[in-house]
Amino acid sequence: QQQVKQSPQSLIVQKGGISIINCAYENTAFDYFPWYQQFPGKGPALLIAIRPDVSEKKEGRFTISFNKSAKQFSLHIMDSQPGDSATYFCAARGHFGKGTSLLVTP
Amino acid sequence: GAVVSQHPSRVICKSGTSVKIECRSLDFQATTMFWYRQFPKQSLMLMATSNEGSKATYEQGVEKDKFLINHASLTLSTLTVTSAHPEDSSFYICSAISHGGSYSYEQYFGPGTRLTVT
Numbered sequence: 001q002q003q004v005k006q007s008p009q010s011l012i013v014q015k016g017g018i019s020i021i022n023c024a025y026e027n028t029a030f031d032y033f034p035w036y037q038q039f040p041g042k043g044p045a046l047l048i049a050i051r052p053d054v055s056e057k058k059e060g061r062f063t064i065s066f067n068k069s070a071k072q073f074s075l076h077i078m079d080s081q082p083g084d085s086a087t088y089f090c091a092a093r094g095h096f097g098k099g100t101s102l103l104v105t106p
Numbered sequence: 107g108a109v110v111s112q113h114p115s116r117v118i119c120k121s122g123t124s125v126k127i128e129c130r131s132l133d134f135q136a137t138t139m140f141w142y143r144q145f146p147k148q149s150l151m152l153m154a155t156s157n158e159g160s161k162a163t164y165e166q167g168v169e170k171d172k173f174l175i176n177h178a179s180l181t182l183s184t185l186t187v188t189s190a191h192p193e194d195s196s197f198y199i200c201s202a203i204s205h206g207g208s209y210s211y212e213q214y215f216g217p218g219t220r221l222t223v224t
Contacts, residue, residue, distance in 0.1 A: 034212070043112075043199050043215035044150065089149060094140055094213070096150045
């Protein structure tokens with residue numbers, strides 16, 4: 001059973017646009033929801049994370065929205081830049097979603 | 107933030123030999139470490155979780171006799187791929203947290219080790 005389901009698999013956004021990646025989880029016991037950014041040949045790096053006691057967290061251009069009743073959380077990248085082009089993973093309890101390959105075009 | 111290192115970054119070995127990969131937490135004590143493998147353009151697959159001083163907990167489908175994990179100290183965990191075969195070629199990544207037994211804390215990831223078995 002897949003613990004964490006992520007969509008879309010790939011995403012193309014123009015520079016300056018908003019990138020939105022979604023994640024759904026199964027286990028209501030999960031209590032920490034991070035998003036990771038990974039560049040080719042590198043390990044994942046924590047981008048932003050949220051705990052279920054809040055519905056939204058913003059850090060710079062990155063925002064997590066959390067919907068506890070729907071068991072979903074999403075990553076919003078505002079003013080997307082070409083340097084944001086990478087693979088993004090959501091995770092819970094050490095298990096990762098399948099990843100979203102984001103390409104931001106100039 | 108906390109730093110996790112891995113050594114070696116790349117290794118090439120012959121089929122049938124064993125390879126050891128080290129994972130170290132450089133500036134914190136890692137009570138729990140995780141080992142992942144990642145195939146090209148795919149997600150990270152959790153292989154096992156290890157707590158310092160105890161046996162690792164392996165995920166379903168991961169051969170514990172083939173992937174030996176030792177978490178001997180609060181700063182070091184090792185993954186040994188025994189009798190490696192070409193299908194073991196992959197990117198292996200470790201991560202660590204500083205609070206034992208809980209996924210509720212930040213995982214810090216190593217840079218990964220590229221294993222190629224010829």
